[in-house]
Every structure is written in structure tokens, then in C-alpha cells.
Amino acid sequence: MPRYVIERPLPGAENLSPSELQAMAERSNSVLRELGPTIQWVHSYVTENRLYCVYIAPNPEIILEHARCAGFPAETITRVAAVIDPTTAER
Numbered sequence: 001m002p003r004y005v006i007e008r009p010l011p012g013a014e015n016l017s018p019s020e021l022q023a024m025a026e027r028s029n030s031v032l033r034e035l036g037p038t039i040q041w042v043h044s045y046v047t048e049n050r051l052y053c054v055y056i057a058p059n060p061e062i063i064l065e066h067a068r069c070a071g072f073p074a075e076t077i078t079r080v081a082a083v084i085d086p087t088t089a090e091r
Helices: 018-035 060-070 086-090
Strands: 003-009 040-046 050-056 076-079
Touching (some): 003 060
Antiparallel strands (some): 003 076
């Protein structure tokens, strides 16, 4: 199944408290349960003014539906073509 990176603008994201991040994760998980098993949130990176989220999903449309239902903006959805890391050099 395809993997996507979602860029979400969120001014002041770096200042979100642990309880605010927990509430966001709970809301996301609730919507994911409603959407069914074809969409999976892998993890997110919190930066100064954005969230970068990694999802596994059959298409961008279901990611947009998740964003709409959860109330999180999804500015850019990009399909991941490949994943590399330090071990890639060893192959």
C-alpha cells in the first residue's frame, strides 16, 4: 500500500504542550477508527510551524477525508517513491 507524507501548516506547533499533542493524537485515532483499516498513521514530526505526518493509505482522497473529519489542515500530500537510510549504502 502506498505511503504518503502530509504537510500540515500549524503556526506555533513547536509550542504545543504534551497534553495538546495527546489530544490531537486522540482525535486523529478516533477518526482513523471510523474510516476503517485501509488508512494508517505511522508517525508525525512536529516542527516550528508545521506537522509532517507519514501515513499508509490506498489514495490521497482518504487522507483528505481524515484531515477534514479531524480538523487538521492537509496542505500537501506527497506519495513516497522510496525510503533510504544509512543501511541503503550497504546493499
